[in-house]
Amino acid sequence: MSNLSGFVKSIRDIMRNDAGINGDAQRIEQIAWMLFLKVYDAKEQDWEMDEDDYISIIPDQFKWSNWAHDDGSGKAITGDELLDFVNIELFPALKNLEVNKETPIKKSIVKTTFEDANNYMKDGVLLRQVINVIDKLDLGDYEESHAFGEIYESILKELQSAGSSGEFYTPRAVTDFMAKMIEPKIGETMADFACGTGGFLTSWIKELENKIQTNEDRRKFDSSIYGIEKKQFPYMLCITNMLLHGIDIPRIEHDNSLLYDVLDYTDDDKFDVILMNPPYGGNEKSDVKNHFPSDLASSETADLFMSVIMYRLKENGRVAVILPDGFLFGTDNAKVSIKKKLLNEFNLHTIVRMPHSVFSPYTSITTNILFFDKTGKTKETWFYRLDMPEGYKNFSKTKPMKLEHFDPAIKWWNNREEISIDGFDKAKKYSKAELEEKNYNLDLCGYPHEEEEILPPKDLIKEYQEKRKSLNADIDRILGQISEILGFDFEEEE
Structure with missing residues (x-):
């Protein structure tokens, strides 16, 4: 994304129109779970390259790059279909991941992160717009990833x-x-x-x-x-x-x-x-x-x-x-x-x-x-x-x-x-x-x-x-x- 400084503002402007977001705390919590999945997806791509036998704890259909990424072909889910996917499929799947004492920390954190997380947004079209803004972050690029660390600080x-x-x-x-x-x-x-x-x-x-x-x-x-x-x-x-x-x-x-x-x-x-x-x-x-x-x-x-x-x-x-x-x-x-x-x-x-x-x-x-x-x-x-x-x-x-x-x-x-x-x-x-x-x-x-x-x-x-x-x-x-x-x-x- 060329204009990282506009990241928070553009998301805030979209969310203002969603009836489900009530105040700053909910807005930031909403951004948080999406950012986590985006960042985790980028990390997993690194781990797959570094480890021959790396297996993700997240089922394929729930990985960020498989449902959130919009390649411009018009096939990306949006509207009520996207809302139903997030509320009925994605959240229950991540909240109920199988984790035990042997599960490595870098995998078990997915379940712990989603245990009490919420999707507050009620408009699937607006949710798609927010997801697109987040997805444009290039966390594989060191400079952009580092700069985003500073943006994240401003969110906190x-x-x-x-x-x-x-x-x-x-x-x-x-x-x-x-x-x-x-x-x-x-x-x-x-x-x-x-x-x-x-x-x-x-x-x-x-x-x-x-x-x-x-x-x-x-x-x-x-x-x-x-x-x-x-x-x-x-x-x-x-x-x-x-x-x-x-x-x-x-x-x-x-x-x-x-x-x-x-x-x-x-x-x-x-x-x-x-x-x-x-x-x-x-x-x-x-x-x-x-x-x-x-x-x-x-x-x-x-x-x-x-x-x-x-x-x-x-x-x-x-x-x-x-x-x-x-x-x-x-x-x-x-x-x-x-x-x-x-x-x-x-x-x-x-x-x-x-x-x-x-x-x-x-x-x-x-x-x-x-x-x-x-x-x-x-x-x-x-x-x-x-x-x-x-x-x-x-x-x-x-x-x-x-x-x-x-x-x-x-x-x-x-x-x-x-x-x-x-x-x-x-x-x-x-x-x-x-x-x-x-x-x-x-x-x-x-x-x-x-x-x-x-x-x-x-x-x-x-x-x-x-x-x-x-x-x-x-x-x-x-x-x-x-x-x-x-x-x-x-x-x-x-």
Whole structure:
């Protein structure tokens, strides 16, 4: 296709006329399953050339090139015939493919991808038009395939403004910065236990790809990533994303990381590097908490993922993880236990405080990047506040965060010094003992109050609830200390 930039627009314009498509999220989900089949078809053609005995898991009549391709002869199915084929034949066939434990990943992903997929379009003529636009992509052409990887990125970015689906997308500037700072090495394995559409996996791949020098390097590169995603839609997007980025055997599982006992993990379940942005703001049921030691069994999703990360990191492994402010200032029992474990068993060397609206419009909650490794206990932790770039009041769809906005942090990273501006700490080092004295409240080098943004009501209530919980925990702790000194139990006095 000569005009790749018009790809998304032309599909959007066609879909606007279809009564079955209701909003951006459905439109992107509709594009997703067709793109997956188109990309998978191109991959299969490569595999057939490379492997003499390659047999597709997809029956011939359901392969993209056999039903979707329009050769201009007028024989391509369209209208009601096409709708019936997709709804009555194609989807049931792909959803019911026979898969077992012996089925190779690159084949079993077809069934997993279609398990909960939907065809929303109701007009078979419009569906044919969309299929034709997608089919014109020449994924066999390296340049076009590479360029389409960027187009796919723009499709994923649109998820940010497609309601709740935005939770699966971390801005690329953030994932690229984290992958850059973690310094990937050939031969290392990297995991994301809530991988969404695969942003961290993509950034890792891009950073690591530059270091490939031999065929053995390429083999190690191909098997370096591992992801788990609970929800079907982002899982489908992630698999397609990995295939587009040259990962022929994407080790991506459609599963929930929180449903396994963390104490059961063996060395085979551990990774050299973990990069992730755990879902936060959610509350988990008690049956999920049962998979964690009682002192770490928080009801908050992000807290539980922190425990998963700690139990699944190899010796000398490295982590970069995004966590909300509530994790930093939280001093309730579970959060304190998690942070105690973090400082005593891991080296929490750096916390980068990120400006507000990085995840806008999905959430206005302010977030942070924690960098730690498993090389021994923490001796000191550096805090660095990344300020909003000059000329920006907020990040937005039209003014998103860019990798260059991290330049001050990258420059500081390699030449650390304490910085204070107008009486507020911008960069400062704290010893482990100092953090313990603060009862593990890591809310340090924060933003001056005049920069604070009025949050939407839902986020504001969430933040107040977290602060109240932490305040109550602090009050209880202090009352307990006073009671101990005075020799009575304050709980009995109430």
